[in-house]
Amino acid sequence: MLKKKYWLAVLAVFLMIGILVGCNSEGDDTASSAESDDTSTEQINQEDTGQDQADQEEEVTIKFYTFGNEADYNWSETIGAFEESNPNINVDLIVLSEKGDTQEAMQKLDLAAASGEKMDVLMFSDPAGYAERVSLGMVAPIDEFIDAEGYKVEEEYKVNTILNGQYYALPGKFNPWYVLVNKDQLAEANLEVPTEWTWEEFMDYAKQLTTDERYGTYFHGPQGGGWMEYLKLALSSKNENSGFIKADGTQNFGDPMFRKTLEMRLQMEKEDQSATPYTDILSQKLHYRTQFFNQDASLVLIGSWMNTQLGGTDQFPLNFEVGIAPYPTNEGSGESGYTPVTTDYMSVASNSENKEAAYKFIRWYTTEGQIVQGKNIPSWNGVSEDDFASIVDTILSDTNNPEKVDKDSLINVLKNSKASKLIPPVAGQAEIYEVVQAEYEKLIYGEQDIDTTIENLEKQAAEILESN
Incomplete structure (x- = not known):
């Protein structure tokens, strides 16, 4: 307190001296005063300019938390390119799981946040993880930066990351589902x-392709409370309300497209016998890679993370020609190209002290950075034809037989795929998934019909949602 009073007194003395000097100077000649004013103004301008340059050149370090490892994301080259073009921003990479385990990464991220660690950029692997951390207040809205640039996310990117009317992330890679x-x-x-x-x-197609040696198609789920995409087949071909929960948080099992999905699964397995039996999938622990590469199924619905293996690997050799077909549409719906999509959600941490620099990094990474990285198809619509083909070539070149892949069909599907509107997850969603699998198994094992299945799901889902 004494120190504070002392310095206040010193400041007052200097102010008085300044006033007295100003009063005594009033008698000076005009030319001298003008020269003095010009000199002062010049000094001030120089000081301001120097300060602006110092502000612009001031180095900041942003901490980037990610689940992605070097092998999958080529961080050294990618971050190096960003830092080269932005010399005043250093990126401190924090890989939360060296094996790319997203669950392990999210646990470590939550622990770091709870411990109050400094964070600037956060990377999420799925919409549920992204939406949950937004609701917990870990993520900052970035609308002001988007507005300042003057672009629209839904036009700039293939994935719209809006939540509750605001943007908290920009999308990185673009992994739509397709048909092998x-x-x-x-x-x-x-x-x-x-x-x-x-x-x-x-x-x-599946019916015509079925023979004594193989099935027309293979569905890898549901199982273990996961792979629910295989019970949302027709639902996922919609732009809105494409999941078990609607955008308003209510259950969606009354949607005609959910019924259609159950009807398809039942008909293909029981009547057409064109799909691998569900009992075989579980009892023999079958996998989509072995079913396709061993030629036990002609058509396999799966995500385009398979791009890196399309040409075959040492573990899964390729002995036939591969084509890519788009995710099917609902007849007469007028909607085409919609498919389940996975992406990386790039966000700015709410407690970041360098939000502008953090935003600059995620904006660069989700645009030019995706091309530099060369590991995935970008969500960014600004990728040129040449860059797009080059990225596909780079991805396929890491496989054993890229020449066996119909590259044109792959590019056509990737370019024309679209993500449905993001639906925030709800409390009790994992419990609902378990109920869906249990009721589906009763249906496919012949213990109940479709009407009973849907009725049970509507009732149980409503109870779960209400209790949560």
Whole structure:
């Protein structure tokens, strides 16, 4: 307190001296005064300019927390390119899981946040993890930066990350689901790789492709409370309300497209016998990679994370020609291209002291940075034709037989796929998934019909949502 009073007194003395000097100077000649004023103004301007340059050149370090490891994300080259073009921003990379385990990474991220560690950029692997941390207050809205640049996220990117009317992330990679196609088996059945098709046509293809040696298709779920995409087949072809929960937080099992999905699964397995039996999937612990590469199924619905293995690997050799077909549409819906999509959600931490620099990094990473990284198809719509083809070439070149992949069909599907509107997860969602699997198993094992299945799901989901 004494020190504070002392310095206040010193400041007062200097102010008085300044006033007295100013009063005594009033008698000076005009030219001298003008010269003095000009000199003072010049000094002030120089000081301001110097301060602006200092502000612009001031170095900051942003801490970037990610689940992605070096092998999968090429961070050294990617971050190096950013720092080269932004010499005043250093990126401190914190890899939360060296093996790329997203669950381990999220646990460590939550622990770091609870411990009050400094954070600037956060990377999430799924919409549930992203939305949950937004609701917990870990993530800052970035609307002001987007508005300042003057672009619209839904036009700039293939994935719209809006939550409750605000933006908290920009999307990185773009991994839509598609249909892996065994072109050799299609040729035997005199079928072409579809460039667009409906679920009815998908079912017809699967039926024609089924022989004594193989099934027309293979569905890798549901199992273990996961892989629920296989019970949202027709739902996922919609732009809005494409999941078990609607955007308003209520259950969606009354949607005609959910019923259609159950009808398809039942018909393909029991009547057409064109899909691998559900009991075989669970009892034999089958996997989509072995089913496709061993040619035990001609059509396999899966996510485009498979791009890195399409040309075959040492573990899964490729002995046939591969094509890519788009995710089927709902007949007469007028909606095409919609499919389940996974992406990386790049966010600014709410407690960041360098929000502008953090935003600058995520904006660069989700645009030019995706091209530099060269590991995934970007969500950014600004990728040129040449860059897009180059990225696909780079991805396929890491496989054993890239020449066996129909690159044109792959590019066509990736370019024309679209993500449905993001639906925030709700409390009790994991419990609902378990109920869905249990009721589906009763249906597929012949213990109940579709009407009873839907009725049970509507009732149980409503109770779970209400209790949470």
